[in-house]
Amino acid sequence: MRRSTSSKGAENPIDAVGARISFAHNEVIFQAGQPSEHIYKVEVGCIRAYSKLRGNRRVDLAFYFPGDYFGFETRDKHSISAEAVVSTTLLAISAMTLLARSATDVAVARYMLDITSRELTRAQKYRLLLHRSADERVAQFLLAMKKRCCRNEIELIMPRRDIGDHLNLSIESVSRSLTRLHNSNAITLEKWRYVTVNFDRLSILKSNFPASAVSS
Amino acid sequence: MRRSTSSKGAENPIDAVGARISFAHNEVIFQAGQPSEHIYKVEVGCIRAYSKLRGNRRVDLAFYFPGDYFGFETRDKHSISAEAVVSTTLLAISAMTLLARSATDVAVARYMLDITSRELTRAQKYRLLLHRSADERVAQFLLAMKKRCCRNEIELIMPRRDIGDHLNLSIESVSRSLTRLHNSNAITLEKWRYVTVNFDRLSILKSNFPASAVSS
DNA sequence: CGGTTTGTTGATTTAAATCAAAAAAGGTGG
DNA sequence: CCACCTTTTTTGATTTAAATCAACAAACCG
DSSP states (O other): OEEEEEOOOOTTTTGOOOEEEEEEEOOOOEESSOOEEEEEEEEEEEEEEEEEETEEEEEEEEEEOOOEOOOOOSSSOOOOOEEEEESSEEEEEEEEHHHHHHOOOHHHHHHHHHHHHHHHHHHHHHHHTTTTTTHHHHHHHHHHEEEEEEEEEOOOSSSSSHHHHHHTTTTHHHHHHHHHHHHHTTTEEEEEEEEEOOOOHHHHTTTTTHHHHOOO | OOOEEOOOOOSSGGGGOEEEEETTOOOOEOOOOBBEEEEEEEEESSSEEEEOOSSOOEEEEEEEEEEEEEOOOOOSSSSEEEESSEEEEEEEHHHHHHHHHHHOOOHHHHHHHHHHHHHHHHHHHHHHHSSSOOOHHHHHHHEEEHHHHOEEEEEESOOOOHHHHTTOOOHHHHHHHHHHHHHTEEEEEEESSSEEEOOHHHHHTTSSSHHHHOOO
16 A cells, blocks of 8 residues: 555545555455544545455445545544455545534535445445346446446456356356357457447347436 | 324424324335435334345345434435335424525534434345345344344244345245244244244344444 | 366256136125 | 135245356556
8 A cells, every 4th residue: 555645636525535555456445343543535446345244255335446435433443444456546535534524514425425325326326236137237327337438448457256246146157148148249359358349239238227216 | 094193302403393284004105216305214113124136126225213214315316116015104304494404503413414324324234135035134133123123033024025125035025934944943933923033043134244233 | 287166058847827626715685 | 603715924846046166368567
C-alpha cells in the first residue's frame, strides 16, 4: 500500500477529505470484521468486494470501477472484504470526518444516502440475475461491463474465477457460456480477455429482465 | 384499501406523519413504475416485495413484518412491486414530506440512511443465500422467520409458492427440503403451515454462513 | 525455454426442475 | 355437519442444467 498527497479537486461534498492510496494486484483493502474507518472511491483500477463462505468458496458481491464508492458501512465494522483485482489507486475518505460533517451538512448526508441507495439497487439487480440461466447471467454481466467502459470492446480485467464467484457459476460454466455466446454471434472472443459484444443479440437475453433491473 | 385516522404516537422522527391504511389478502400496495409517493411501515400482517420476470415468474426480494419499513426509493418511481400476503395494516408516510424534513432535520436524514442501509444488508445476505443448496436456503429462511417471531413455533404465513419465489426454488423443491429437514429432526412440520424448529440442528447449516450475514 | 497459472473442452455425476398424480386443507352451500 | 369443489401441498418418475472430474491448450513469467 502506498500513500500520496491528498486530493485537491472537490467536485462533490466528500472527495476533498480523501487521501490517495495505491494497492497492488490482489492486495487486501479491508477484511470483514475490521473497523470501518474509511470509505473509498476508485480512481484507477478495479476492486472486488466479497464474502467468504465455508470451504474456500467466495461470493463476489460487486466489482468497483473508477468513480465508484465502496466500503461504506453504518456499523463500525466491515461486513464484507475487498481486494484489488489489478493495480489500483483509491481515494480514502475518513468515515469519522464524514459522519461529523453529515451531522451538520445536509448535502453530505444526502450524498451518503445516494451512495447506499445506488448500492441497494445494484444488489437487488444482481439478486434477480441469480434467478436466471448461466448464459443469461454471463450475457447480463458483459452488458454491465460494456455499459461501464462505453465501448463494444470490453477488457475482462478479472479472471474467470472472479466472474464465476460473482455469478455463482463454476469457471468451466463461465467458459462454456462464453463459447456458446461466441458461437451464436452474440459476442466475439478476440484474445482471451478481450470480448466484443454484439449489443442487439445480447439484448435478446437482457429483455428477460424487468426494466428497472437493467439500469447501471 | 381502507384509510383511517393518522398515527399519534411518535417514537421516532418519521412515524408521526403517517396515515393508517388496510389492505386485503393479495391486494397490491404499489407496482414497479408507479410514482413513489409514500414509504410504508407494517403495523400488522405481512408484505411481499417482488420483481416480475418474463413468463409469469416472480422474484420475492423480501417479506416485511410488523415494525419493518419498505417502499422507500431515492428515485421518483418504484423499482419493485409490493403486495399484502395476508390482511395487513400499514402506516403510509408521505415521501415528499419526508424529503422536505430531511433537508432541515439531520435526525430524519440519518433515519432514512439507516433504513436503506438495513435494506442493503438484507439484500446482500439473501444474495449469499442463493449461492447455497436448497436445504440450506430453506433452513436459513426458517431461522430468519424464527428470529422475527421469537418463538420456536413458526407460522409459515406465506404459501410455498412465495417461499420458492424468494429462495429461487420450485414449490416441489421447497416441499422436499421441508420433509428432509423434518426427517433429520431439524424441524417438526406440525400441521402444514406450522413449523417447530430445532435451533441447534438447523444451526449446523447456518454455520456455513459468514457471521456478518447471519444477523437479522 | 521450462514451469506455472489460467482457460477451454470433454465425460460423467448430481441437484434441482419439470412432469404427473395423489393427498390434504380450505371453502361453500345445502 | 357433511358432500363437493377448489386450492395448496406432498410424493414419485423423469429430464435437464450446471457441477464436478479429468485432460489438454494457451498465456504469462521468470
